[in-house]
Structure formats: C-alpha cells, structure tokens
Amino acid sequence: MRAYSSYFFLCLFCLSCYSQNIKKQENPMSTNEKPTNPVYSRNDTGKLALPDAEWKKILSPEVYYIARQKGTERPYTSPFEKSKEIGTYYCAVCGNPLFKSDTKFESGCGWPSFYEPISKGSIIYLPDNTLGMSRTEVECGRCKSHLGHVFEDGPKPTGLRYCINGVVLDFEKAKEAEKKYDA
C-alpha cells in the first residue's frame, strides 16, 4: 500500500513539472508583459491616465525621467540608434506599437530616428517652445509619455524625422515568416 501511494505522489509531482514546462513553452519570451508594470500591454488600446506617483512606482528611474519628466537621454547612447534589426518598436511604458523597423533610418542626430509611426493612434503631437526653440513634441498615443520630437527634415516619403529617446522604446524582433512577408 505504501509503495503504491508513493508511486501516486511521484506521478503527481511529474505531472506538475510537466504542466509548468508547457506553460513556459507557450510564452517563451513573455515580452508582452512586465511583472512590475501592470498597465503594460501590446494588445490593449485603452488610454491610460495614471497619477504621477503611480508612474513613479511602476517605471524604472531611467524610463520615468524621460517619459514622465520629459527628459532626454545622452546622444549616441541608445543601442537602438544604429540597430538594423527587423521588427517592431513599442512604447516601453505601456506597450503601444509605435514604429516599424522599415521606417527607421540613420539620421546621425544621435537618437533612434524614424520617418513614420505605425498608425495615427501611435503618437500625439504637442507644440514645445522650451529652450528657446519652436519644436513639436511627440508623446505616446496611449499613455501620453514623452518620446521625443518630430522635425521636418526627414527622408521621403514623409519628409519627417521622429527623433526618439531609445530608453522609452521596447523592441521585438520579427519572426522569420514576417520578415519574408515584409520583403
């Protein structure tokens, strides 16, 4: 009887290990969620309006400084600036899809640069007259985080240059099938 019951528990143990492994395989990267950021989602398009104290709790100090305090990262510091990887750039604060890699270009300005956002809802535009300049600030269309600025000296077809802080971008590589489809 005792041997039988220990066999039973062994099976139960194996079964639970097995189901845990399956869960891991279903979600190998889990980049669609951030454990410390409950509002991050790449599917939810609902607008976010959190109080500043809440953002401070759920964002890293670097992201909080750029996104919520309109900071600017030092030029030439983002690994995304020269990256030519094929995929999608998301808002690092909320997961909103912002730019496709095929609209990215090397502007030489020191920050990741794109000529067109993924959709109209990706970006909000605001006049910015700080630092004695007249510029257009760009914010995330979902969470209103500061991303960077847009200038009218970009390449064709839009003639725009979205100059974006790499700290507030998340990148996900395209899968092989998508790469072929895009080409």
Ligand SMILES: [Zn+2]
């Ligand atoms: Zn966002």
